[in-house]
Amino acid sequence: MPTLTVAMIVKNEAQDLAQCLDTVKDWVDEIVILDSGSTDNTQQIALNYGAKFYQNTDWQGFGKQRQLAQQYVTSDYVLWLDADERVTSELQQSIQHALRSNPQNTVYQIGRLSEVFGRKIRHSGWYPDYVVRLYKTDYAQYGDELVHEKVHYPKEAKLEKLQGDLLHFTYKDIHHYLVKSASYAKAWSIQKANAGKKATLFQGITHAIGCFMKMYIFKAGFLDGKQGLLLALLSTHSTFVKYADLWNRTRDQ
Template sequence: MEYTRTNKLSVLIITLNEEAHMHELLSDLDFADEVIVVDSYSKDRTKDISTSFKNVRFLEHTFENYTAQRNFAIDQARNNWILFIDADERLTPELKEEIIQTVNSDTDVSAFLFYRKFFFKKRILHFSGWQTDRIFRLFKKDKARYTYRRLVHEKLDVEGKVDIFKNKLIHYSYSDYQSYKGKMIAYGKLKAKEKLFIGFKPTFIHYYGHPIYTFLYQYLIRLGILDGKKGIIICYLNALSVKARYRELKRLKF
């Protein structure tokens, strides 16, 4: 399909061993003026799949943390409009059209937040703390940068106006237990480095109370209980990430 564009758009993707997602994701990015994949030296077929698409620039860059990797990707983009998308995320036709219309407009908004619709093994996860999740995905390169105060769950510093898209981004966050568990533990370890950097000193309550609080808050207050077995698993693994954070922080300090 041909898309008329008055302003050019760069789509950025950071990857590590994402062969299960790459073909479907890249096949749906025909509206972009350029697609850049920044890979952390994957051991699977991520590179082969990515380079089979003519509009994709595939770059390998050593992973330090999510913030540094995203900022590196931004620096490679030729265009001012940036769309970041993770390998396990998908655009609906309605969201794609909203992105195209926005990029083609003369908007004075610097960055746009997207709500996400989470899927658990291809079934929608309605609650468990994810129902109000939103994240920056579309922004102007000259108006935004990821802050180095965050190493994971990156924070975009924006100069100017912020708005929210109407249509939701699809997020296939949970494919199987082991991969999601590994992701949560990795996130926890990066959060530990954040805490160490600011001189945070955890107490007994942090080590033992915070993981329990996280589970109960997401399961009861954030209604994970209504997601059934899926809710128990997600809330438990999110609490495990908190536990991994303080375990890693203790290791780093001592």
């Protein structure tokens, strides 16, 4: 059967890393972790699991950091994980079946099931949150995006969905959400500004309202209870902030 590496980019993930690696340590061939400057116990935890641990503090965005991490991968296939994710047994079996089949020109999507503020979110447009995470190491790689990076693969590639959920414990609390979303908003606005894009505050308002309507009404976020309402409101805020940030960066241009 082809070999498999779990690849990760991390920074200060001591709280989550061990729980993530516990779900893969017994059945993958290699664990590659690229750290961007942790000050907690991330490195020691990674080494305890036999991971190959590297550091790069010259941060140029999520996409380029993943590109660099992939250069350290030595297996036939690479499976990308974040520290706040957990591979379920059903997903493990599906991944192993894909490796045994070993088809040509194929990349694999994995459905994420996110838990937010103590509840698994099955509506709100969040489930199943399919992302490309498994492919042959020499066949595809992430793009240069600063944030919301995506895997780039040949046009002739077949896209297949794997069975089983990838559990995603995305936000610990409100403060964690606000810090994380502010970081994403900044990276998004820089990326857009660098591409010559501009925005108005009115666009921020309309996109924010549209975000709430889509998540809470059209995507049935109301079925996710209080967490669904809170998530829709927070996402509305984050949407406005990223457009406001872009407006502020480009208003004198």
